[in-house]
Amino acid sequence: MSSELEHQDLILVEATPEQARMTNRNSYMSWGYPMLTIDEYIKLEEILANIEFASENLKVWILTSRKYISSSDTEPIIFSQCETYKRKALITLSSGQIQEEICYCITALFTPPQYRHKGYASKVIELLNDKFKFEYKSKFSYLYSEIGPNFYTRLGWKPFSHKEIRFNVDNKYLAPLENSELIIAINNSNLENVVNKDCELIKNDHKKLNKKSIVILPTKPAFDWLFQKTKLYSKFITDDKDSRLFGAIILNKNNNSSNENFNDELLTNFIIWNHDFKDNRLFIIRFRSDSPYKTRLLIQQAMQEASKFQLKQIILWNPDLNLFNISKSLNIFDGEVYERTESLPYLKWYEDDDDNVDWVLIEKYSWI
Template identity: 40%
Template sequence: MFFCKFDYTDLFCLFRTNRNSFVEWGTHLSLEEYLSRESLLASLPFTSEKFTVWVLVPRSTPETTTNIFSACETFVRPALVISSSLQKQTCYSIASVFTPAEHRKNGYASYMMELLGKKLKENFQEVGFSFLYSDVGPVFYSRHGWKVFEHKEIQFNIENENLNNITSDTTNVTQLSYTDIEELTKYDSSLIEKENEFSSTIYKVVVLPTFECFEWAFERSKFYAKIKGLKEPNIWGAKVTNKEDKIIGFAFWTYSFTDKILQILRIRSSDTNTTKLLIQQAKLYASYYNFKKVTVWNPNLKIFAETAIIEGGELVDRAKSLPSLAWYNNNKGSDEDKVKWILNENYAWC
């Protein structure tokens, strides 16, 4: 078997791997729509020049694009590794691990992940870690080096909730468009670098939230709205300011039209009252599409302690999209059990 990679410009290979994976991730779409979605997402800045397709193929025909045993994708993303100092590094986000039905139960996916882990670790001086979100439980990827991290979420069920008392016209609350979020993302990243204390006993890793990753999620939502003949969303979050017009909290979200869930991708809040205002705005915009839930992944419970109860939230363990991380600094004498994933929120998923 031969393991090789293609960048996003190799459209034929991308077309073939997407065509293969349609049976798994093409839910609610025709094949043409699915390929169109993947082509759109591949053209965005989040993907352009940062995206690689990896394929396991027969050694006898390494150039083949028709006989792919297993495949996956990686995205290069900015990250921080914080210990006794702060290091700006990159990390790999792994997605779309797929083996065609006719090649399953032969160990191809296991072999591919083993080879991928070795390839990614070769660049450990520049790349501190890689991560993925498992939909096949905690065992498979853990066996190959990706340790499962916390996977809780708060679910706000709004299906039967009366939201008539919530309004978007609130003095200190502003709804956010694309442009607003681009500026806030830069502000957020600058704060993240300043907030985390140094430690010689633990490694804290952060996948930095960038506008490109939010744009990718927004365009995905807009695609589904168009397919369903719905009005495309134009509000992607909300911010809260105090009397001095200083930002004290914000939330960015996306719309899952297939699951009828508004997913909060990133939330920053100074207190529980600010959190309450942000959750109310998320509920309001979820209700415009008759969604059933608002979700927040791995929330900071300090800013949710009272709000979750007041707003009817329930803290649960997720059964899917389990965040899993492989740490590549082991040969520097660090222990992967001392790695803490900071801001393990929904924006990192792809």
């Protein structure tokens, strides 16, 4: 670490609204250019920050010198910056006890080019960890890294294996699907019910685990935020591509329930997706299936949705490969499994010295 950093009185503070706008100006060339102008980028980030999920859970942090904070006449120099979001989570302890907790997701860690290679990003993470552990009394935080494995591992974060299955899309899946009468759409009228029932099932699943583990709980506001972010960053997509279908549920043949009245049995097989028009992909952000056959039907629905918008690929993070027997059950699809090299998941455990914690359901819904 440089002598410059060693002798500065650094402090991590929550950004004011004007400082938050400055963090967006700082990161524009990395995350907004060339798709957006700088004004468009700042405007969209402000819109996202005021959506329910972000307005209740987002904090923007800046690393600066204490001397700037003590002086009202000088705008602070931002040496590094990041954002954090509160998330609901479940923790299963070694004793089998289950606790519902608040955790924190760290994202958008950024150091302006002129301040890089001085240890400022590491200092942000160090100060955040202290804040989460001692001030907020959080048991853990997590993040997805775009900069490879070395940085966060060196800082004591635990990495997790991160696979994905990719399906190439063929327009032939616009044709009617077999057993389509078993499928109902997930839309605005039933999404919240689906998410709430899913959380109940996740809690029941978590009770069966016999080791220390965590799971991030899906919530309706978090899904809404992801959907809105995709829409805002797809400004060149016309209104007819503003899809109101968020996924699909497989119903039992003899069940006559309405879209708004699901029981636990009905929600053992469903899929929730998000359209990525920028990179021409359909992301499966939450997936629940109890058999390869049901998996096949759900992937067929995703194929049909992707074909409708001429998206060329479907991606699902960390699938249970027992449900994706590509050589048999899914042989009509061009599906392959890859080890991901981007958005690598990391966990920091604060509760005790034993960090042997498993992270369950590392799916796209927990990404921000």
